[in-house]
Amino acid sequence: MFHVKQEVSREKKYDIIVVGGGHAGCEAAAAAANLGSRVLLITMNMANMAQMSCNPSIGGIAKGQIVREIDAMGGLTGVVTDATMIQFRMLNLSKGPAMWSPRAQNDRMLFSIEWRNWLEKIEKLEFWQDSVTEIIVEGERVTGVITALGITFFADAVILANGTFLNGIIHIGEKQFQGGRIGERSSRNLTESLKTFGLESNRMKTGTPVRVDGRTLDFSKMTEQPGDVIPGKFSFLDTPKLLKQRSCYLAFTSTEVHDILRTGFEKSPLFTGRIKGAGPRYCPSIEDKIERFSDKERHQLFIEPEGWDTVEYYVNGFSSSLPEEVQFLALRKVKGFEHARFFRPGYAIEYDYFPPHQLSFSLESKVIEHLYLAGQINGTTGYEEAAAQGFMAGINAHLKLNQEKPFILKRSEAYIGVLIDDLITKGTDEPYRMFTSRAEYRILLRQDNADYRLTPMAHALGLASDERLKKMKEKYGTIDKIIKFLQQTIISPEEANPMLNRCGTAPLAQRTKLATLLLRPQIGIKDMTMDLNPLSDFTETLSGSVQDALKEAELLIKYEGYIQKEQEIADKLSRLENMPLDSAFDYHKLKSLSFEAREKLTQIRPGTIGQAARISGVSPADISVLIVHLGR
Numbered sequence: 001m002f003h004v005k006q007e008v009s010r011e012k013k014y015d016i017i018v019v020g021g022g023h024a025g026c027e028a029a030a031a032a033a034n035l036g037s038r039v040l041l042i043t044m045n046m047a048n049m050a051q052m053s054c055n056p057s058i059g060g061i062a063k064g065q066i067v068r069e070i071d072a073m074g075g076l077t078g079v080v081t082d083a084t085m086i087q088f089r090m091l092n093l094s095k096g097p098a099m100w101s102p103r104a105q106n107d108r109m110l111f112s113i114e115w116r117n118w119l120e121k122i123e124k125l126e127f128w129q130d131s132v133t134e135i136i137v138e139g140e141r142v143t144g145v146i147t148a149l150g151i152t153f154f155a156d157a158v159i160l161a162n163g164t165f166l167n168g169i170i171h172i173g174e175k176q177f178q179g180g181r182i183g184e185r186s187s188r189n190l191t192e193s194l195k196t197f198g199l200e201s202n203r204m205k206t207g208t209p210v211r212v213d214g215r216t217l218d219f220s221k222m223t224e225q226p227g228d229v230i231p232g233k234f235s236f237l238d239t240p241k242l243l244k245q246r247s248c249y250l251a252f253t254s255t256e257v258h259d260i261l262r263t264g265f266e267k268s269p270l271f272t273g274r275i276k277g278a279g280p281r282y283c284p285s286i287e288d289k290i291e292r293f294s295d296k297e298r299h300q301l302f303i304e305p306e307g308w309d310t311v312e313y314y315v316n317g318f319s320s321s322l323p324e325e326v327q328f329l330a331l332r333k334v335k336g337f338e339h340a341r342f343f344r345p346g347y348a349i350e351y352d353y354f355p356p357h358q359l360s361f362s363l364e365s366k367v368i369e370h371l372y373l374a375g376q377i378n379g380t381t382g383y384e385e386a387a388a389q390g391f392m393a394g395i396n397a398h399l400k401l402n403q404e405k406p407f408i409l410k411r412s413e414a415y416i417g418v419l420i421d422d423l424i425t426k427g428t429d430e431p432y433r434m435f436t437s438r439a440e441y442r443i444l445l446r447q448d449n450a451d452y453r454l455t456p457m458a459h460a461l462g463l464a465s466d467e468r469l470k471k472m473k474e475k476y477g478t479i480d481k482i483i484k485f486l487q488q489t490i491i492s493p494e495e496a497n498p499m500l501n502r503c504g505t506a507p508l509a510q511r512t513k514l515a516t517l518l519l520r521p522q523i524g525i526k527d528m529t530m531d532l533n534p535l536s537d538f539t540e541t542l543s544g545s546v547q548d549a550l551k552e553a554e555l556l557i558k559y560e561g562y563i564q565k566e567q568e569i570a571d572k573l574s575r576l577e578n579m580p581l582d583s584a585f586d587y588h589k590l591k592s593l594s595f596e597a598r599e600k601l602t603q604i605r606p607g608t609i610g611q612a613a614r615i616s617g618v619s620p621a622d623i624s625v626l627i628v629h630l631g632r
Contacts, residue, residue, distance in 0.1 A: 068102070140369055173268070174267050194354070204431055206348070215341075222303060253286070257334060258290045375390055475549060581630075
C-alpha cells in the first residue's frame with residue numbers, strides 16, 4: 001500500500017514561481033531559469049504561451065527599441081519574432097535615427113509555438129497548467145501560491161504576470177461575461193488575496209478589433225503596404241533572414257461608417273458607464289475615436305494577416321465594444337469590406353491592475369518582500385512593455401535570492417529604464433504605452449546600438465552569452481576602424497567631385513577628410529563606398545557584417561553634434577529641477593504643448609518643473625516648452 005507524504009516535497013519547492021504565461025511571464029521565467037534559478041511557470045493554458053491577444057505584430061515606435069534591448073541582454077522576444085515574422089518594416093526612416101523603429105508582422109500561432117519550444121529547452125524551467133488564486137505570506141514575505149486545484153507550491157520568490165486575467169470582464173454591447181480573453185476564463189480571487197496583505201488595486205480597460213475572413217475582402221480597393229525590400233530583423237544574433245513576405249493593407253472609415261457606429265452608442269458599455277476602468281489613450285476604440293475626434297471624416301484601418309497559412313485578418317484601428325451587429329454593419333461600409341465575413345467581434349475587457357507606485361525599481365513589491373509584479377498587472381499595455389518588465393523582474397528575483405544588488409537600468413541607458421522609471425515615479429491611471437517622446441536621451445537610445453549599451457551589462461550578470469559579447473565587440477571594433485579611417489583619410493577634389501555633382505551638392509575646392517564630407521546631408525556612406533576608391537578598397541579588408549558597421553559609423557559621425565547637444569539639455573533640466581510653476585497658469589494657452597500634457601498639467605497642477613517632468617504623459621519636449629515660456 002502506498003502512503004502519500006505530507007511534508008513539502010522537492011517537486012513543490014522552487015526558487016521562483018512565475019504566474020502567467022504571457023509575454024511578461026515567459027521572459028521572466030526564461031531569464032530567471034537561464035541565470036540558474038529553479039523556476040516553475042504556472043499558466044492557465046500551456047497551448048497559449050506568449051499569446052498575441054491583440055494584433056499579430058512585434059515592435060513599432062519605441063516598442064521596437066525595447067525588443068532590441070531585451071535581445072541585447074539575452075532575452076527571447078527578438079529571437080522568437082525573427083523565427084515567426086511574415087513581414088518586416090523599419091518605421092520612420094524619413095526622420096532621424098533616434099526615431100527609426102523596427103516592426104514585424106508575425107504568424108500568431110507559430111509565435112506561441114516557438115516561444116514554448118524555447119522555454120521547454122531551458123533545463124531549470126518547469127511548467128504547471130492551473131490558475132493561482134492565493135499567495136502565501138509569512139511575516140511580510142511571500143513563500144508560495146495556492147492554485148484553483150487546491151495545490152500549494154512553495155518558493156523563495158513569486159513573480160505575478162497575470163495580464164488582463166485578474167477579475168477580467170468582457171464587454172460586447174449590453175452583453176458582459178467573465179474572461180481574461182474571449183474563450184478563456186478569468187482569474188478569480190487573487191486580487192482579493194493581494195489586497196488582504198495591503199496592496200492597492202484598480203481597474204483598467206483595453207480592447208481588440210473584429211477578425212475577418214480574408215477570402216471575402218476586396219484588396220484591390222485598399223492600399224497595399226508591402227514589407228521592406230531588404231527586410232531586417234530584431235535579434236543581434238544570426239537568426240534566419242526573411243526571404244518572402246506577406247503584405248498588409250490600408251483602408252479608411254467614412255462618415256457613413258461613423259453614423260452607423262453612432263446608432264449603437266446607447267448600448268455601448270463605454271458610454272453607458274458599465275466600464276469603469278480607464279482605456280488606452282493611444283489605442284482608443286473606434287467609437288471613442290469618432291466621439292473624441294468628431295471633426296475627422298475618416299480614420300485609418302490597417303488590415304493585417306494573422307499568419308502564413310490562414311485567411312484570418314486583424315482589422316487594426318477598429319477596436320470596439322459596440323453590439324456585434326453594429327460592428328459588422330458599419331465595417332461592411334468600408335471600401336473592400338462590402339462582402340466581409342467575420343470570425344468574431346471586437347470586444348472590450350476590463351481587469352484589475354495594481355498601481356506601480358507600490359513597487360521598487362527592481363519591480364519588487366514595497367509591501368510584500370520577494371513578490372514581483374510585471375506586465376499589464378502594473379498598468380501597462382503592449383507585448384513589448386510587458387516582456388521588458390518580465391525580463392527585469394526575472395533577473396531581479398534571481399539576484400535577490402543570491403544576495404546580489406538589483407539590476408536597474410537608468411533612463412540614459414535604455415528605454416526599459418525609462419519605462420520602469422516612469423511607472424515607479426509617475427504611476428499611471430491609464431494603460432501606459434512607450435513612445436520615443438518619453439525618452440529624453442533618445443538619440444543615445446537608438447535601436448541599432450542596444451547591444452553596445454546593454455550586452456556587456458547582461459554578460460556581467462551571466463545572462464548574455466560569451467558568443468553574444470564576442471559578436472558585439474567584433475562589430476564595434478569594425479565600426480571604430482571605419483570611423484578612424486574616415487577621420488584620417490583625405491580626399492582630393494578630383495576624386496570626390498564627380499560623386500558630389502551626382503548627389504547635387506557643391507564640389508570641393510580643396511582636399512578634405514572623408515568624415516567632413518560625410519557630414520553633408522546629401523551624402524551617405526553608401527555613396528562614398530560605391531564611388532570613392534580609398535573607402536571601397538578599405539572595406540574589402542574588413543570582416544563581419546560590413547554594411548551594418550558602415551551604417552553605424554555614418555550615424556555616429558553625422559549625429560555627433562546632436563548627441564552633445566542632447567547631453568547639455570539633460571544637464572540643464574537637472575539644474576532646473578526646482579523652478580517654480582504658477583499654480584493658476586492656463587496651460588491650454590500654450591498650444592506648443594501636446595494635448596495630453598495640457599490636460600495632465602491642468603489636472604495635477606505641479607508646483608515645479610521637476611514635478612511636471614514626472615507626470616505620466618508630459619514629455620521632455622513639453623518640459624522644454626515650459627522652460628522656454630518661463631524665459632530660461
